Amino acid sequence: MTDLGFVVAAYGVILGGVAIYALTLVRRLRIAREASLRIRRDADAAPPTPSGGR
Amino acid sequence: MKTRVLGVAGLLAVIGAAFFGLFVVPADLNQGDAQRIMYVHVASAWIAYLSFGVTAMAGLGYLWRRDLRLDAIALAGAEVGVMFTAFAIWGGMMWGRPVWGVFWQWEDPRLTTTALLLALYLGYLLLRRLSEDPARRATRAAIVGLVAAVDIPIVHFSVIWWRGLHQGPTIGSPDKLLHPSAPLQFVAALLLMLGAFTLVWSYFMIRRYQLARIEWQIEEHGRVGRISAARRAAFGAPAEEPIR
Secondary structure, X not given: OOHHHXXXXXXXXXXXXXXXXXXXXXXXXXHHHHHHHHHHHHHHHOOOOOOOOO | OHHHHHHHHHHHHHHHHHXXXXXXXXXXXXXXXXXXXXXXXXXXXXXXXXXXXXXXXXXXXXXXXXXXXXXXXXXXHHHHHHHHHHHHHHHHHHHHHHHOOOOOOOOOHHHHHHHHHHHHHHHHHHHOOOOOOHHHHHHHHHHHHHHHHOHHHHHHHHHHHOOOOOOOOOOOOHHHHHOOOOOHHHHHHHHHHHHHHHHHHHHHXXXXXXXXXXXXXXXXXXXXXXXXXXXXXXXXXXXXXXXX
């Protein structure tokens, strides 16, 4: 492999890795927020109980 | 919204810094184009130090204040730090092969202690999965995070303390900062990449912290649900219903 090949491999993996992590993080956050919202909606929809919803 | 702006700014900064390092700065006289790898390699290593430093400080703060928000900061630092350590190692390997003739050498103190740093914080992340109790998990993680942080100065000073394949610091002391042993354009490219990575790092830290907090809330809800289910199983009636 030429020097340029190593440069491409280094930048490709590092910058590509940063981009993949950013996308994965945003996706994980979106899924978690949706799950959290669902839980909150379910809790609001549940009939009131003497123990305050627990 | 502000975090999104930070993310976009980080992305543009990384693109700009990469363009500057790859196409504007000339190739090194001795190392050729391989020198360009230094900009991402060194910047990744510095960001990794920063991340693990934050993990250690947040862990110490947790042990003192017992605030789970500090544990979320520590987790964010560890996860982001592991990623940047892996990038630093990868960049170093891609630079080492054309310049040193080898990808890796276990006898080199800098390389070995960096690999150890990666292993320690991977262990930190794995340890967090062992306990479901947030307080116990945070305490254990804080202790491991602090112990692992001992390796950070060892990694940094290994090139001074021991002889190895890895070169000494190009910029490391105030004297070298003012009179670096590398040409100014090379230093500018490195500092530009470091600035860009710092922006991206800030974005990752905020987002990972937010994720940790939401995950904790979901986990807490699951725990309450399991307690209710256990009560139902024990008493044969919904836990919410008043005892008649």
